Amino acid sequence: xxxxxxxxEVQHLSLSIGAKEMLHDxxxxxxxxxxxxxxxxxxxxKSLTMAAALGILPEGAVLAPESQITFRGKDIFSIYQDPINxxxxxxxxxxxxxxxxKGYRQVSRREFDAGIAAVMTRLHLAxxxxxxxxxxxxxxxxxxxRLMIACGVYVAPSLIIADEPTTALDxxxxxxxxxxxxxxxxxxxxxxxxxxxxxxxVTELADEVIVLHHGVLVESGDVFRVFDHxxxxxxxxxxxxxxxxxxx
Ligand SMILES: Nc1ncnc2c1ncn2[C@@H]1O[C@H](COP(=O)(O)OP(=O)(O)O)[C@@H](O)[C@H]1O
Ligand SMILES: [Mg+2]
Numbered sequence: 142x143x144x145x146x147x148x149x150e151v152q153h154l155s156l157s158i159g160a161k162e163m164l165h166d167x168x169x170x171x172x173x174x175x176x177x178x179x180x181x182x183x184x185x186x187k188s189l190t191m192a193a194a195l196g197i198l199p200e201g202a203v204l205a206p207e208s209q210i211t212f213r214g215k216d217i218f219s220i221y222q223d224p225i226n227x228x229x230x231x232x233x234x235x236x237x238x239x240x241x242x243k244g245y246r247q248v249s250r251r252e253f254d255a256g257i258a259a260v261m262t263r264l265h266l267a268x269x270x271x272x273x274x275x276x277x278x279x280x281x282x283x284x285x286x287r288l289m290i291a292c293g294v295y296v297a298p299s300l301i302i303a304d305e306p307t308t309a310l311d312x313x314x315x316x317x318x319x320x321x322x323x324x325x326x327x328x329x330x331x332x333x334x335x336x337x338x339x340x341x342x343v344t345e346l347a348d349e350v351i352v353l354h355h356g357v358l359v360e361s362g363d364v365f366r367v368f369d370h371x372x373x374x375x376x377x378x379x380x381x382x383x384x385x386x387x388x389x
Contacts, residue, residue, distance in 0.1 A: 146172070146173045146213070147170040147171060147172055147173065147213060148171050148172070148173045148212070148213055148214045148299055148300050148332045149170065149171040149194060149210075149211070149212050149213070149214075149300060149332075149334065150169075150170040150171075150209070150210070150211040150213075151167060151168060151169055151170070151190070151193070151194060151209075151210050152168045152208070152209040152210075152211075153166050153167075153168055153205075153207045153208055153209060154166070154167040154168070154190065154193055154204070154205075154208045154209075154210065155167070155204070155205035155207070155208055156189055156193055156198070156202055156203065156204055156205070156208070157202070157203050157205070158199070158201050158202050158203075159201060162356065163186055163189055163202075163356050164186050164189055164190060164193070164356045165356050165357050166357075166358075167186075167190060167353070167356070167357070167358045168358065169351045169358060169361050171300065171332060171334050171349075172332065172348075172349060173214075173299075173330075173332050174326070174330045174331075174332055175326070175332060175333075175348040175349055176322065176323070176326050176332075176333045176335065176346050176347055176348050176349070177332070177333070177334050177335070177347065177348065177349040177350070177351065178334075178335050178336075178337055178342065178343045178346060178347035178349070178350050178351070178364075179191070179334065179335070179336045179337070179350075179351045179353060180336075180337055180338065180340065180343055180350060180351070180352055180353070180379075181338065181352060181353035181354055182338060182354070182379075183338055185353045185354055185355060185356065186353055186355070186356040187304070187305075187336045187338075187353055188304055188336065189202070189356075190336075190353065191219075191302055191304050191334075191336055193208070193210065194210055194212075194302065194334075195217060195219060195302065196210070212300075213299075214298070214299020214300050214332075215298070215299050216245055216296070216298045216299060216300075217298055217299065217300045217301070217302055218245070218292070218293040218296055218298040218300075218301050218302070219301070219302045219303070219304070220286070220289045220290065220293060220301065220302070220303040220304070220306050221303075221304055221306075222304055222305040222306065222308050222309055223282075223309045224282050224285035224286040224288075224289060224309065225277060225282060225285060225309075227285070227289060228277040228285060229277070230276070230277055230278060231276070232276070233273070233274055233275065233276055234272070234273060234275055234276070234277060234280065234285070234288055235254065235257075235272075235273030235274060238253075238257060238273070238288060238291075238292045238295075239253045239254075239257075241292050241296075242257070242292055242295055242296050245296040245298065246296055253295075254270075254273065256295055257269065257273065257291060257292065257295050258270060258273070260291045260294045260295050261288075261291050263294075264287060264290070264291055264294070264321055264324075266284075266287055266288075266291065272284070272288070281314075282309055282310055282314075283310050283311065283314035283317075283318070286306060286307075286309075286310060286314075286318060287317075287318065287321065290306075290318065290321050290322070290325070293325070293331075294325055294329065294331075297329060297331065298331065299331070299332065300331070300332045300333070300334060301322075301325070301331055301332070301333045301334070302333075302334045302335075302336075303322070303333065303334070303335045303336065304336045305336055305337055305338070306318060306322075306335065307319065307337075307339075307342065308337075308338075308339070315342075316345075319342060319345045319346055322335065322346060323345075323346060333346075335347075340379075340380065340383040340384070343364065343368075344364075344368070347364040348363070348364060349361070349362065349363060349364060350362070350363075350364045350367045350368070352367070352373070352375070352376050352379065354375050354379075359373045359375045359376055360372050360373045360376055368380065
């Protein structure tokens with residue numbers, strides 16, 4: 142794929158739950174090899190947009206017929222908000238990560254163990270063999286989230302979708318995890334679509350930004366363009382509010 146190509150295109154996405162339309166004609170694309178952040182307040186429709194992009198709608202959600210989602214890569218790896226809920230409590234994490242990886246690659250357990258340990262070392266995670274034998278409750282949320290990221294790196298998908306990947310974690314861990322996402326993107330060229338309500342995350346991570354408000358796409362584009370010269374009043378207000386919050 143060339144640098145300018147789009148790995149994901151969402152066009153005219155409208156989605157209703159019951160009688161209520163939650164997303165209204167949302168159109169955006171995710172460039173290959175870049176980090177795109179989808180931002181908006183809580184309830185603006187970020188998670189529903191991601192769910193639609195992944196083709197896993199919540200019960201009762203219906204796409205309007207004109208909605209078009211085109212994925213041009215080979216596979217998508219998703220990372221969710223709360224790492225503890227991404228793991229089964231009674232199975233060792235190494236085995237669970239292996240099961241996830243097998244959904245993407247034909248690989249033996251032995252090959253996987255060696256490969257994931259190498260990725261963990263690369264991400265500066267100590268004692269891979271010991272960690273992989275632990276149960277989820279024996280590890281911190283930050284460690285579980287890094288293991289998900291390590292698994293994402295191992296399978297090397299075309300796109301990683303991460304829905305508020307650092308929200309459940311301490312601020313210091315959030316920073317490290319963001320650094321890991323950046324490293325994955327820069328070193329491996331994996332496109333990342335990260336959902337966040339946190340402008341700190343956007344300024345740290347994004348090449349491109351998409352602003353969502355009440356299920357409507359307000360504006361999108363290069364992060365410097367959108368932040369330095371927001372075209373829409375809502376984006377200006379959102380930026381103002383978030384920078385005031387930071388100063389408090
Ligand atoms: N499964 C669901 N059933 C009913 N309403 C939902 C469901 N999921 C989300 N919603 C509603 O859709 C809107 C957008 O939700 P969501 O995409 O989760 O927002 P965000 O991720 O931006 O916080 C909200 O008003 C939310 O209450
Ligand atoms: Mg959400």
